[in-house]
Amino acid sequence: MIPVTKPFTPPIQEYQELLSGIWQRNWLTNNGPLVNDLELRLKRFLGIPHLLLVTNGTIGIQIALKALGITGKVITTPFSYVATTSSVVWEGCVPVFADIDPDTLNIDPGKIEDLIDRDTQAILATHCFGNPCAVEAIENIASKHNLKVIYDAAHCFGTLYNGNTVFTLGDVSVTSFHATKLFHTVEGGALFTQDPALLKRMAYMRNFGHDGPERFSGVGINGKNSEFHAAMGIVNLRYIRQILDARKGISDQYDALLENLRIRKPRIEPGTTYNHAYYPVLFESEAVALKMKAALEEKEVFSRRYFYPSLSSLDYTNGTATPVSDDVASRILCLPMYHDLSTEEQELISRILLRTQKYA
Numbered sequence: 001m002i003p004v005t006k007p008f009t010p011p012i013q014e015y016q017e018l019l020s021g022i023w024q025r026n027w028l029t030n031n032g033p034l035v036n037d038l039e040l041r042l043k044r045f046l047g048i049p050h051l052l053l054v055t056n057g058t059i060g061i062q063i064a065l066k067a068l069g070i071t072g073k074v075i076t077t078p079f080s081y082v083a084t085t086s087s088v089v090w091e092g093c094v095p096v097f098a099d100i101d102p103d104t105l106n107i108d109p110g111k112i113e114d115l116i117d118r119d120t121q122a123i124l125a126t127h128c129f130g131n132p133c134a135v136e137a138i139e140n141i142a143s144k145h146n147l148k149v150i151y152d153a154a155h156c157f158g159t160l161y162n163g164n165t166v167f168t169l170g171d172v173s174v175t176s177f178h179a180t181k182l183f184h185t186v187e188g189g190a191l192f193t194q195d196p197a198l199l200k201r202m203a204y205m206r207n208f209g210h211d212g213p214e215r216f217s218g219v220g221i222n223g224k225n226s227e228f229h230a231a232m233g234i235v236n237l238r239y240i241r242q243i244l245d246a247r248k249g250i251s252d253q254y255d256a257l258l259e260n261l262r263i264r265k266p267r268i269e270p271g272t273t274y275n276h277a278y279y280p281v282l283f284e285s286e287a288v289a290l291k292m293k294a295a296l297e298e299k300e301v302f303s304r305r306y307f308y309p310s311l312s313s314l315d316y317t318n319g320t321a322t323p324v325s326d327d328v329a330s331r332i333l334c335l336p337m338y339h340d341l342s343t344e345e346q347e348l349i350s351r352i353l354l355r356t357q358k359y360a
């Protein structure tokens, strides 16, 4: 069986060593030493001064919206994981979908301005599959119309744009450290901002608003993460170079093996050092994509329609027409992609796809 993704698990002894420390200190959660240590190591790895570890990426997006005081309309992408849209609705805001660029699969900045009205407060865009959005264009629109920018950077660990992490972009960036992501803490995520006042507000919000044991600074939620999750992150971070290199090799290998397959891949924004978080391919039609998916499944190989359906079809949104996103969602598949996918497995996958194309 070849799954579409597989979490990285480090050598168990390394994790157990950190667990012994947790047992000795009997400090399990609430901003413990391992959480602090992981935050420090992540800042060093990413080359940034600030970051807040949180429970998961979804809570991160919700804290970002809350901390920025967003209560009205949020222009967002229909082509993302459901958490991007559901967080907006959960916070009592209204998602307004701007269709995507058919080449990059990211929000099309040319579609944003027409949607702005007096209730619009923010743009929430996903760097889809770890490929940065048209960030300069988005920044220009946001400053012209006085909008906040939040990036859902859940796919972006290890992606660089003009040599720097994309996590510093926007008013707030949010990433996920879920088990299926390239770097993970089992469950987890992080918030990033360059604004010290906003950072402070989000830090309070993450911990119920506590400002000392008996004082509170505003309304908060439980957005903390535990020592056990931090321990997994600390150990996994030791292997991050290996993970990134392995994924690049696997991606190059797919490129070579699938040269004669009639597919299109998203165009990566110039200036990007890509993290190869996913291997998405677009087939000519939904019928072909479904035939390919079924042919793979017959041999116990699992691809995923990611993202499907387009988020503009969710029944709790107002159903803006997003024809490009609908079309892309109907015929995209993410092929298996994880650190130890073998060459033999990739050859099997490509044989199945090429054979299916021949007899399609």
Ligand SMILES: *Cc1c(COP(=O)(O)O)cnc(C)c1O
Binding pocket: 056, 057, 058, 059, 080, 081, 083, 084, 126, 152, 154, 155, 175, 176, 177, 178, 188, 189
């Ligand atoms: C995984 C993911 C999320 C949610 O992150 P969690 O840590 O699972 O809550 C949000 N947006 C995108 C694009 C994701 O892929």
